[in-house]
Amino acid sequence: MQDARATILDVANLTTVFNTRDGMVYAVNNVSFSLKAGELLGIVGESGSGKSVTMMSLLKLLPSPPAEITNGDIWFNGRQLREVSDDELRKVRGGEIGFIFQDPMTSLNPVFTVGFQIMEPLRLHMGLGKKAARIRAAELLELVGIPDAMARLRDYPHQFSGGMRQRVMIAIALACDPKVLIADEPTTALDVTIQAQILELIKELRHKLGMAIIWITHDLGVVAEIADRVAVMYAGQIVEHAQVSELFSNPLHPYTRALLETLPQMGGERAQRLRSIDGQPPNLDHEPVSCEFAPRCKHVLSRCTQENPKRRAVTPEHDVACWWQPGQEGEKDA
Ligand SMILES: Nc1ncnc2c1ncn2[C@@H]1O[C@H](COP(=O)(O)OP(=O)(O)OP(=O)(O)O)[C@@H](O)[C@H]1O
Ligand SMILES: [Mg+2]
Incomplete structure (x- = not known):
């Protein structure tokens, strides 16, 4: 559908x-x-x-x-x-558009409190005053499951565990809706x-x-x-x-x-x-002119090394960029 x-x-x-x-x-x-x-x-x-x-x-x-x-x-x-x-x-x-990066330690600034870092986008993008931004920042920490949120706004990134820092990153990314x-x-x-907890959190949010x-x-x-x-x-x-x-x-x-x-x-x-x-x-030192996967492909055809396949729709919701079709015999299949 x-x-x-x-x-x-x-x-x-x-x-x-x-x-x-x-x-x-x-x-x-x-x-x-x-x-x-x-x-x-x-x-x-x-x-x-x-x-x-x-x-x-x-x-x-x-x-x-x-x-x-x-x-x-x-x-x-x-x-x-x-x-x-x-x-x-x-x-x-x-x-x-909110962005969460892979490593929370490189994207959180170690010299500023977590509160400051959540409040900054709120003040910058949402025009909130200091007090309103602080209240909203605590709400956001609570939303991502950090207990005692108001007090923790005064802490620095190194005072949080890895998982908690990632929650802080999510709070920052969510700050401006x-x-x-x-x-x-x-x-x-x-x-x-x-990992499983963060996945659950994202699903819920x-x-x-x-x-x-x-x-x-x-x-x-x-x-x-x-x-x-x-x-x-x-x-x-x-x-x-x-x-x-x-x-x-x-x-x-x-x-x-x-x-x-x-x-x-x-x-x-x-x-x-x-x-x-x-x-x-x-x-990646050249523009793709043939299928880049061909050297590793189990089903490679001669066409694959000559022409880069475009994405073709198999159904309106499913497309694939490949010359081979399941069931077809490739050169290595014999
Ligand atoms: N600043 C840069 N200068 C030159 N090449 C770069 C630069 N940044 C990324 N690349 C190259 O661009 C290609 C794609 O990198 P990208 O970081 O998008 O991969 P990725 O799929 O995110 O990989 P990973 O799963 O490891 O994060 C890689 O070959 C990488 O070396
Ligand atoms: Mg990457």
């Missing part, structure tokens, strides 16, 4: 390169995806596949140079983010029990606050648990995209299939990270 909710973020053909001393790095190639109000989109892919660079590009969070967005449209809530002024973009960042929350592997630095979420992870198990839809990235491209249940029951891209094979079976311990699949990760 088609989802009738309004699209809040629409990214088309986003391409980001790094112009480094050692040459060009084609980190994000022609990436397109959209996000509907209130929905949770998972982005999965191994290290270096371009997940973070994609999200940082949306909000111009990358240092330029060396980063350059060379193509694409980023429509957010009726505005083209590539064209808005720096001032307006600052308002979107941390205001309408974002329409979209981008969470870039917010649980990988945490132990498994705390999502229903309470009704925001849309982009959740970046290595872990398809996490995606299965929380996402509505999932986009699989490889070598800076989205290679498959579908509703979660569809992706798990009918994976079409050999890379997605390989990822699924690395997931532990039911009853086993959940892997903290995806075990790596055979072969070398791709080199």
Whole structure:
């Protein structure tokens, strides 16, 4: 069934390169995806596949140079983010779009109290006075499950445990009632029990606050648990995209299939990270002209090394960028 909710973020053909001393790095190639109000989109892919660079590009969070967005449209809530002024973009960042980074210690400032850091966006984006901001900051800490919130506003980041610091980061990201929350592997630095607690918290907040979420992870198990839809990235491209249940029951891209094979079976311990699949990760020193996964692919066809497959719709809700089709005999299948 088609989802009738309004699209809040629409990214088309986003391409980001790094112009480094050692040459060009084609980190994000022609990436397109959209996000509907209130929905949770998972982005999965191994290290270096371009997940973070994609999200940082949306909000111009990358240092330029060396980063350059060379193509694409980023429509957010009726505005083209590539064209808005720096001032307006600052308002979107941390205001309408909240961001949670992987490592809470590098994104919290050690020299300011946690209270100050939650209050700052409230004063900056919401125009709250000091007293109102303090009250709201305590409410936010309470919302993310930090006991004795009013008193803890006076504490510094190092006085919180890793899991609690991540909760503080979530409180900051939620401060201005974002329409979209981008969470870039917010649980990988945490132990498994705390990871599970943070996931529960996000699930609960999502229903309470009704925001849309982009959740970046290595872990398809996490995606299965929380996402509505999932986009699989490889070598800076989205290679498959579908509703979660569809992706798990009918994976079409050999890379997605390989990822699924690395997931532990039911009853086993959940892997903290995806075990790596055979072969070398791709080199990003060229624009993709053929399928970047071909050297590692079990089902490679001669066409795969000559032409980069475009994403084709299998159903309106499921698309894949691959020349091979399940059942078809590839060159290594014989
Ligand atoms: N400042 C930079 N200069 C040059 N290359 C960069 C820079 N930042 C990122 N890259 C490259 O861009 C590619 C994509 O990186 P990105 O951080 O998006 O990967 P990722 O999918 O988020 O990986 P991870 O799962 O490890 O976080 C990588 O090859 C990376 O080396
Ligand atoms: Mg990353």
